Amino acid sequence: MNVEKGFVDVPVEAGLDLAAEIRKLKEEKNAAILAHYYTVGEIQDLADFVGDSLALARIAETLDNDIIVMCGVHFMGETVKVLCPQKKVLVPDLNAGCSLADSCPAEEFSKFVEAHPGHTVVSYVNTSAAVKAHTDIVVTSGNAMKVVSSLPEDEKIIFGPDRNLGNYINSQTGREMLLWDGACHVHEQFSLEKILELKEQHPAAKVLVHPECPAPVRLVADKIGSTAVLLEYAVNDDATEFIVATESGILHEMRRRCPGKTFIPAPPNDSTCACNDCSFMKLNTLEKLYNTLRYEQPEVTVDESIIDAARRPITRMLELS
Numbered sequence: 208m209n210v211e212k213g214f215v216d217v218p219v220e221a222g223l224d225l226a227a228e229i230r231k232l233k234e235e236k237n238a239a240i241l242a243h244y245y246t247v248g249e250i251q252d253l254a255d256f257v258g259d260s261l262a263l264a265r266i267a268e269t270l271d272n273d274i275i276v277m278c279g280v281h282f283m284g285e286t287v288k289v290l291c292p293q294k295k296v297l298v299p300d301l302n303a304g305c306s307l308a309d310s311c312p313a314e315e316f317s318k319f320v321e322a323h324p325g326h327t328v329v330s331y332v333n334t335s336a337a338v339k340a341h342t343d344i345v346v347t348s349g350n351a352m353k354v355v356s357s358l359p360e361d362e363k364i365i366f367g368p369d370r371n372l373g374n375y376i377n378s379q380t381g382r383e384m385l386l387w388d389g390a391c392h393v394h395e396q397f398s399l400e401k402i403l404e405l406k407e408q409h410p411a412a413k414v415l416v417h418p419e420c421p422a423p424v425r426l427v428a429d430k431i432g433s434t435a436v437l438l439e440y441a442v443n444d445d446a447t448e449f450i451v452a453t454e455s456g457i458l459h460e461m462r463r464r465c466p467g468k469t470f471i472p473a474p475p476n477d478s479t480c481a482c483n484d485c486s487f488m489k490l491n492t493l494e495k496l497y498n499t500l501r502y503e504q505p506e507v508t509v510d511e512s513i514i515d516a517a518r519r520p521i522t523r524m525l526e527l528s
């Protein structure tokens with residue numbers, strides 16, 4: 208099957224009940240579908256597991272399916288492949304990258320590490336497997352604080368690639384981790400001004416903020432955390448209105464879990480759109496998912512030479528969190 212474009216470019220028969228077909232193929236092929244909270248609602252509804260990066264990495268290892276389809280972005284597919292090299296790992300569209308992972312090319316990162324000997328290298332999971340291979344411990348937004356705090360206070364640390372998350376951890380722990388200067392184009396788009404405007408219209412609303420957002424946005428947060436942490440906060444908190452400063456896909460699960468509550472997406476700074484989408488996550492469509500399962504393409508591959516080196520820091524994270 209030709210996947211030159213990064214996905215199976217075969218037209219789907221008109222009128223096909225895609226959800227039913229996907230369920231059927233999944234059973235026939237003993238496949239599991241994992242989906243990140245930022246994917247479109249219709250994919251989340253079909254997935255066997257929906258979660259944040261940490262939960263998806265954890266679950267992948269425990270599955271006995273022959274095929275795992277990762278509906279998310281490329282580094283998430285790589286993480287599954289690194290943890291389960293014997294399984295066939297598929298993604299609906301190989302073009303689903305990540306601006307944050309792209310802001311940290313492996314070769315430059317390894318030079319940065321070499322230039323600062325004596326440092327423990329902590330990398331956010333939003334990195335390529337090649338960057339993970341130059342890393343001592345991987346973290347996600349769900350466990351970064353805990354993992355960094357578990358290291359001796361005088362340990363010198365390099366943290367990459369997200370300067371906002373790194374800066375947040377430094378501010379909370381009093382550490383002075385050396386930060387790689389990377390960022391996510393979606394979360395950098397949130398602004399304090401726009402959130403304060405929304406706050407004026409909804410004074411009782413609580414503000415939920417992902418730690419990839421810049422420091423001024425974090426200042427007005429009632430809760431800062433990974434997608435899963437923000438979701439649990441919304442479920443358990445007494446407030447009935449929430450302003451959500453992270454990718455808008457999470458609102459699907461928030462609304463499903465909290466039918467009586469109102470969730471207002473914080474808008475990006477430079478457009479008239481009401482919410483902030485990750486264009487990479489949105490490359491995952493039902494049509495592509497159907498074709499992926501049908502033709503078992505495109506497959507995620509990770510160079511044999513880096514699989515073991517990339518697995519070590521991920522396993523260390525899973526043990527510490």
Ligand code: 13P
Pocket residue numbers: 258259260261333347348349391419432433434435
């Ligand atoms: P989580 O780790 O919170 O799921 O976030 C992943 C991500 O890509 C954030 O932009």
Ligand code: SF4
Pocket residue numbers: 280304305306307308333391392393394454485486487488
């Ligand atoms: Fe990457 Fe940002 Fe998209 Fe998350 S939201 S996958 S960090 S580009």
